[in-house]
Amino acid sequence: MPKKRFDPLEALATTPLAKAVASSSIGKSVATKLGVPPSVELRRGRNNPGGAISLAELNNSTLTRRTLQLLGLFTINPVIDTPDARTLGEAGRPVPPGYEGRLGALVLDLTELRAVTDLEYVRGVLRPAIRALERSGRIIFVARTPETFDELEPRVLAQGLDGLNRTVAKELRGGATSNLVWVDPETTPQALASTLRFLLEGRSAYVDGQSWRVGAAEVADDVATSVRPYAGTIVAVTGAARGIGAAIARTFARDGATVVGVDIPASGEALARVVNEIHGTALQLDITLPDAGERIAAHVAERYGEDARLYAIIHNAGITRDRMLANLDEKGWAAVLDVNLAAQLRMNASLLDGRAGGLADGGSIVGISSTSGIAGNKGQANYATSKAAIAGLVRAMAPRLADRRITINAVGPGFIETEMTAAIPYLQRQIFQRSNSLAQGGKPVDVAETIAYLADPASAAVTGQVVRVCGQALVGQ
Numbered sequence: 479m480p481k482k483r484f485d486p487l488e489a490l491a492t493t494p495l496a497k498a499v500a501s502s503s504i505g506k507s508v509a510t511k512l513g514v515p516p517s518v519e520l521r522r523g524r525n526n527p528g529g530a531i532s533l534a535e536l537n538n539s540t541l542t543r544r545t546l547q548l549l550g551l552f553t554i555n556p557v558i559d560t561p562d563a564r565t566l567g568e569a570g571r572p573v574p575p576g577y578e579g580r581l582g583a584l585v586l587d588l589t590e591l592r593a594v595t596d597l598e599y600v601r602g603v604l605r606p607a608i609r610a611l612e613r614s615g616r617i618i619f620v621a622r623t624p625e626t627f628d629e630l631e632p633r634v635l636a637q638g639l640d641g642l643n644r645t646v647a648k649e650l651r652g653g654a655t656s657n658l659v660w661v662d663p664e665t666t667p668q669a670l671a672s673t674l675r676f677l678l679e680g681r682s683a684y685v686d687g688q689s690w691r692v693g694a695a696e697v698a699d700d701v702a703t704s705v706r707p708y709a710g711t712i713v714a715v716t717g718a719a720r721g722i723g724a725a726i727a728r729t730f731a732r733d734g735a736t737v738v739g740v741d742i743p744a745s746g747e748a749l750a751r752v753v754n755e756i757h758g759t760a761l762q763l764d765i766t767l768p769d770a771g772e773r774i775a776a777h778v779a780e781r782y783g784e785d786a787r788l789y790a791i792i793h794n795a796g797i798t799r800d801r802m803l804a805n806l807d808e809k810g811w812a813a814v815l816d817v818n819l820a821a822q823l824r825m826n827a828s829l830l831d832g833r834a835g836g837l838a839d840g841g842s843i844v845g846i847s848s849t850s851g852i853a854g855n856k857g858q859a860n861y862a863t864s865k866a867a868i869a870g871l872v873r874a875m876a877p878r879l880a881d882r883r884i885t886i887n888a889v890g891p892g893f894i895e896t897e898m899t900a901a902i903p904y905l906q907r908q909i910f911q912r913s914n915s916l917a918q919g920g921k922p923v924d925v926a927e928t929i930a931y932l933a934d935p936a937s938a939a940v941t942g943q944v945v946r947v948c949g950q951a952l953v954g955q
């Protein structure tokens with residue numbers, strides 16, 4: 479029999495204390511008395527770190543330097559901690575060198591990592607950088623996708639960086655993050671630019687300890703460097719009336735898109751408020767209707783003309799009907815699978831069939847998975863099935879859509895502060911919020927920014943990926 483995996487969140491949330499004080503007012507005062515420290519305010523938005531960006535290049539790698547140059551970013555050389563570079567401090571102990579000012583980010587180009595002995599260079603540049611990193615600073619590893627190596631040593635070393643990245647992310651403090659980008663030998667600076675920029679900027683605030691792949695695609699210089707990538711495009715967002723969906727709609731509108739907000743008729747008023755604010759249009763629609771995709775396309779064609787096409791569809795609408803499997807009836811099972819999965823499959827099929835108002839070639843699809851889906855979660859058999867399926871869907875569809883240059887990706891949110899999660903009792907919510915490396919819950923905008931990065935025309939080389947927006951949650955790593 480397989481051993482049951484230890485789930486730290488479950489263990490914490492089910493302690494007698496947590497259960498006893500889970501109801502709100504008592505829980506709140508207990509947390510206050512325990513003196514839970516307030517979490518660090520994360521740097522958010524389209525802005526770079528305040529301090530310097532240091533670039534470490536191993537052997538002959540230049541991809542990252544050329545990418546940062548394309549983005550107009552100035553870099554400094556890293557300080558290297560080697561026995562030779564150490565001076566003796568007052569107590570006669572060696573003192574590693576440090577940066578003079580605050581360090582905003584250290585970007586390590588390790589695409590030419592070849593031998594185990596090269597790893598000493600990696601340690602040597604990381605140590606002083608970690609000490610000097612500012613709040614919400616960044617460590618970014620750029621490495622070759624392990625499967626693209628024939629030789630054994632570079633391949634296993636590239637894989638080893640995954641463990642290093644995850645550990646660095648856990649050790650960093652003050653809202654700083656560490657992430658790893660895998661690149662292919664054919665990846666160009668233009669194809670890598672959107673990812674490096676996203677990781678450096680505050681847009682990636684709640685993405686921590688993650689790794690994903692940037693492949694090859696042709697991206698023009700002006701596309702790679704645009705800060706209003708959605709100008710002139712139409713983007714549909716399901717479940718746009720509130721929560722994460724409303725944040726997605728606002729983020730795409732900020733970046734130039736005309737947004738078609740979709741939500742159930744019962745949320746009509748809230749939906750109207752969101753789309754009016756961003757000059758989009760509303761479509762009251764239950765996405766589980768068999769012809770939901772056709773209706774979205776018809777709305778686009780009617781409102782924006784027969785030649786209009788959707789640039790992107792963001793499948794955000796999702797529901798939970800939590801019950802232990804022993805108590806889960808047919809209705810609770812079917813409702814979740816229909817909204818979270820089957821509706822998406824149907825809508826994709828009709829939006830991709832070339833009809834007026836459907837998805838344009840060169841466009842993008844983004845779905846929402848979940849850490850619960852990836853790790854499994856007690857009481858969420860239906861939800862976890864649907865969300866793991868979304869991760870499978872993007873991996874399966876990416877190669878099929880490559881001919882049409884359509885990308886398909888998903889985000890995997892962890893604990894995000896929305897109405898969905900506000901229903902969780904106070905103390906349990908505190909535990910969930912803090913059980914990640916950033917010791918706080920994410921905001922809807924964190925998920926929205928990651929989706930907007932994935933759907934960006936500049937991210938044409940990013941497809942079939944699931945990027946978690948979870949602050950490196952303890953669950954589902």
Ligand SMILES: NC(=O)c1ccc[n+]([C@@H]2O[C@H](COP(=O)([O-])OP(=O)(O)OC[C@H]3O[C@@H](n4cnc5c(N)ncnc54)[C@H](O)[C@@H]3O)[C@@H](O)[C@H]2O)c1
Nearest residue numbers: 717719721722741742764765794795796848891894896898
């Ligand atoms: N909040 C979190 O912590 C979290 C974590 C992981 C994943 N997610 C996922 O993110 C997405 C958004 O979550 P949220 O927290 O903003 O949820 P929410 O409940 O606040 O909002 C969901 C929206 O979807 C709409 N919707 C539901 N069923 C619909 C249908 N049949 N047709 C059209 N619209 C429908 C709702 O009316 C609502 O406006 C969901 O897919 C959810 O599973 C959320």
